[in-house]
Amino acid sequence: MRTLYQVLLTCIALTTLFGFMVVTIDIPKPYIKKYLEGVYVPLADSTISINYVPEDQYEKLATQEIYKSYPVYLPGREPEGYYESLSQLEPEVVFKEDELTSNEDWVKAGELVFDYSLSLRPLDSTFLTRLTLLHDKEKLPVGKDGIIPFYKLVVPEKGVLLITGRSCVMCHTKIMPDSSIIKGAQGNFPFDPDYAEDLRGLLGNARSQNVPQEQIMQGLFGDKMFLFGAPWIKSVAQQRLLDMSPEDFIENIDRAPSGVVHRHGTNIGTPASIPDLYNLKDRKYLDHTGLMRHRSIEDLMLYATFNEETDFMSKYNDYNMLRPWPNEQENPMRAGRRYSDAQLYALAKYIYSLNAPKNPISQPEELVNKGQRIFAKEGCVTCHAPPYFSNNMLLPVDGFTFPKSYKSKLDIFDISVGTDPQLAMSTRRGTGFYKVPSLIGVWNRQALLHDGSISSLEELLSKERLQDNFERTGYNATYNTSQKVEGHPFGLELSTENKQALIAYVNSL
Amino acid sequence: MKSSYFTLIFIFLCSCSAIAQKLVLEEATVNFKVKNAGFWVNGYFDDVKAEMELQQSNCKIKKLNGKLKVASIHTGISLRDEHLKNDDYFDIELYPEIWMELLYCEAQKGKSIDTVFKLVIKNVEREIHIPLTMERDLNRILISADFEINRQDFGIGGDSLTLANEVLVSIAASFK
Numbered sequence: 001m002r003t004l005y006q007v008l009l010t011c012i013a014l015t016t017l018f019g020f021m022v023v024t025i026d027i028p029k030p031y032i033k034k035y036l037e038g039v040y041v042p043l044a045d046s047t048i049s050i051n052y053v054p055e056d057q058y059e060k061l062a063t064q065e066i067y068k069s070y071p072v073y074l075p076g077r078e079p080e081g082y083y084e085s086l087s088q089l090e091p092e093v094v095f096k097e098d099e100l101t102s103n104e105d106w107v108k109a110g111e112l113v114f115d116y117s118l119s120l121r122p123l124d125s126t127f128l129t130r131l132t133l134l135h136d137k138e139k140l141p142v143g144k145d146g147i148i149p150f151y152k153l154v155v156p157e158k159g160v161l162l163i164t165g166r167s168c169v170m171c172h173t174k175i176m177p178d179s180s181i182i183k184g185a186q187g188n189f190p191f192d193p194d195y196a197e198d199l200r201g202l203l204g205n206a207r208s209q210n211v212p213q214e215q216i217m218q219g220l221f222g223d224k225m226f227l228f229g230a231p232w233i234k235s236v237a238q239q240r241l242l243d244m245s246p247e248d249f250i251e252n253i254d255r256a257p258s259g260v261v262h263r264h265g266t267n268i269g270t271p272a273s274i275p276d277l278y279n280l281k282d283r284k285y286l287d288h289t290g291l292m293r294h295r296s297i298e299d300l301m302l303y304a305t306f307n308e309e310t311d312f313m314s315k316y317n318d319y320n321m322l323r324p325w326p327n328e329q330e331n332p333m334r335a336g337r338r339y340s341d342a343q344l345y346a347l348a349k350y351i352y353s354l355n356a357p358k359n360p361i362s363q364p365e366e367l368v369n370k371g372q373r374i375f376a377k378e379g380c381v382t383c384h385a386p387p388y389f390s391n392n393m394l395l396p397v398d399g400f401t402f403p404k405s406y407k408s409k410l411d412i413f414d415i416s417v418g419t420d421p422q423l424a425m426s427t428r429r430g431t432g433f434y435k436v437p438s439l440i441g442v443w444n445r446q447a448l449l450h451d452g453s454i455s456s457l458e459e460l461l462s463k464e465r466l467q468d469n470f471e472r473t474g475y476n477a478t479y480n481t482s483q484k485v486e487g488h489p490f491g492l493e494l495s496t497e498n499k500q501a502l503i504a505y506v507n508s509l
Numbered sequence: 510m511k512s513s514y515f516t517l518i519f520i521f522l523c524s525c526s527a528i529a530q531k532l533v534l535e536e537a538t539v540n541f542k543v544k545n546a547g548f549w550v551n552g553y554f555d556d557v558k559a560e561m562e563l564q565q566s567n568c569k570i571k572k573l574n575g576k577l578k579v580a581s582i583h584t585g586i587s588l589r590d591e592h593l594k595n596d597d598y599f600d601i602e603l604y605p606e607i608w609m610e611l612l613y614c615e616a617q618k619g620k621s622i623d624t625v626f627k628l629v630i631k632n633v634e635r636e637i638h639i640p641l642t643m644e645r646d647l648n649r650i651l652i653s654a655d656f657e658i659n660r661q662d663f664g665i666g667g668d669s670l671t672l673a674n675e676v677l678v679s680i681a682a683s684f685k
Contacts, residue, residue, distance in 0.1 A: 382545060382589070415592035
C-alpha cells in the first residue's frame with residue numbers, strides 16, 4: 001500500500017513537473033545582438049550597411065493585440081445579416097500566450113498571426129466595391145462559399161469592424177481552381193492590380209482637377225521611394241524609377257500576373273515571384289536574393305518582423321528610406337507596430353508546420369521515372385539536390401564579383417545561370433546573388449524564376465524563349481524592347497518526349 | 510684484327526639497344542566519368558599533349574608524360590564546364606594544366622604494363638598505380654589505361670550529397 005502511495009506521488013510530481021515545463025516554454029527573443037549580427041547577407045554594394053532600428057527602440061514599438069477574426073465574403077455572398085450580426089459582437093482576444101501549452105497550440109496560434117496584420121482599416125463600401133471590381137475583372141479568385149481568405153474582419157470593440165491589411169496570408173495563400181484554399185502556397189491574390197487600381201483612381205482625380213504634372217510626380221515620388229528607392233545605387237533601373245511617368249508606373253504595376261508582386265525593396269519592372277513556404281525549416285536563405293539567413297527559428301522570426309514593418313525603419317548607411325526610428329519621430333505613435341516575440345514564435349512554428357500538398361494530377365510512373373533519370377543526367381540534380389531539391393546555395397548574378405572572403409562565410413555555388421540580374425543588383429534587397437529555389441511544390445506555382453517572367457515549366461524548357469519574338473506569358477515590363485527570357489539554359493535541347501518526362505518528374509515533387 | 514671487329518659489333522649492338530626511340534603523338538583522348546545522383550556524368554578534355562620514348566628496357570617505355578589544358582573540359586553542359594573551371598573545382602586561373610609523368614614501369618604478360626605515374630592536379634602530387642595496355646598497330650604504338658582517382662584528394666569540389674568522390678579516368682593515345 002505504501003509502495004502504491006509512493007508511485008502515485010511520483011506520478012503526480014512528474015506530471016506537475018512536465019506540465020510546468022510545457023507551460024513555461026522559453027519563447028525565443030530574436031531581436032538581440034546575438035541573432036541580429038550576420039542575419040543580413042551583405043548587399044551587392046558592400047559599402048552600404050543596413051542599420052536596423054536599435055534593440056531598445058524596437059522594444060518600445062507597440063505590440064499587436066490579436067482579436068478573433070471573421071471571414072470576408074465576396075459582396076453578395078455573405079450570409080444574410082452578416083455585418084449586422086458582427087457589429088453586435090464583443091471583442092475577443094484570441095492570441096493568449098499563457099494558454100499555449102503544446103506544439104499544436106503554438107502552431108494554431110501561429111495561423112492566427114499568419115492571417116492577421118499590423119495595420120487594420122475600417123470596413124467601408126470602397127473596400128467592398130474594390131473586391132467586386134477585381135473579381136469582375138477575373139483577377140480575384142474566390143474560395144468556397146464566396147470566402148476571400150486574403151482578408152479578415154476584426155472586431156476590436158463592439159460595433160467596430162476593421163479589415164486586415166498586408167499580412168502573410170495575402171501573399172502565401174492560393175485559391176485553387178476547385179475553390180479550395182491552400183495556405184503556404186505561392187499566392188494568387190492580385191496584389192499589384194489592386195494597388196494599380198488605387199493609383200489609377202488617384203491619378204484620375206488629379207488629372208480631372210488639372211493638378212500640374214510636376215505636382216503629380218512629386219506625389220508619386222513618395223510611393224516610388226517607399227517601395228523601390230535605393231538612391232545609392234547608380235543604375236539605369238533606379239534612374240528609370242525616378243523618371244517614369246505615373247501612367248507607365250501604374251501600367252508596370254498592373255502587369256504583374258498572379259504570383260508576382262512588386263513588394264517593397266524590389267523595383268518597378270523587377271517584381272518578385274512569391275515563394276511558397278514549404279520545407280522552410282530546411283532552407284538556409286530567405287528571399288530570392290538570399291538577403292537574410294535562416295540559421296534558426298530566431299532568424300525566421302527576425303525575417304517576419306523585418307518584413308512586416310520593422311525594415312521600414314532600416315537605414316542604408318545614411319539613407320532613411322521610409323520611416324524614422326521611434327526616437328526620431330515627433331509623435332512616437334507613428335513609429336509603427338510589431339508583433340510580440342510570442343506571436344513571432346507562433347508564426348514561425350506555423351510556417352514550419354506547412355508541408356507541400358501532393359500534385360493531385362498523378363503522372364504515369366514510367367514517365368516520372370524516366371524524368372528522374374533525365375533530371376540526374378542533365379545535371380539539374382546538382383543545384384536542385386534532393387531531399388530539398390535545392391542545394392541551399394547562392395549563385396552570383398552576371399556582373400557581380402564578390403570578395404573571395406565570402407566563400408568561407410556564405411554558401412556560394414560560383415556560377416551564374418544568366419537570369420536577369422536587376423533584382424540582385426539594383427534594389428534594396430540586392431545581394432548580387434540569387435538563391436537556388438527548391439522545386440518541392442513547383443507544380444502549384446504559376447510564376448517561375450525570381451521575377452515571374454516565366455509561367456510554366458514548358459515555357460522554361462522552350463528554346464523559343466531565347467528569341468526576340470518570344471511572347472511572354474509571365475511578367476514583362478513596359479520598357480523591355482524584347483520579351484525573350486534569358487538564362488537558366490538547361491534542358492533546352494532535350495527532345496519533346498524527354499521534356500515531357502522531365503516535367504512529369506518535377507511536377508511530382 | 511678479328512677481335513677488334515667483334516668488339517665494334519658488340520659496341521654497335523649495345524648502343525643500338527640503348528638508343529631511345531622518340532615517338533610523336535598522333536591523337537590522345539582523356540575521358541572521365543563521375544556519378545552524380547547515381548547517374549554517370551561523362552566528360553572529356555580535348556587539348557591533350559603527350560610525349561613518349563621507347564627503349565629496350567624491361568617495359569620498353571623510357572619516358573611517358575602527358576599534360577592537358579583544363580579549360581578544354583567538356584561535360585555536355587556549357588555552364589557546368591564554366592563552373593568546373595573556377596576555384597570551386599579546377600581553378601584554371603591558378604592551375605591551368607593537369608599533368609602526369611611516368612615514374613616506374615614493369616612489363617607484364619602480353620600487352621599489359623604495370624606503371625606508376627606522378628599525377629599533378631592543382632599542385633597536388635599523387636603517385637598512382639596505373640595498369641597500362643600498349644600494343645603495336647602497323648607503325649603505331651597505342652596505349653590505353655583506366656584508373657580511378659578521388660577528386661577530393663586534389664581539392665576538386667567539396668563535400669556533396671550527390672556528386673561522388675570517385676572519378677573514373679580513361680586515357681587513350683596513339684604515337685607514331
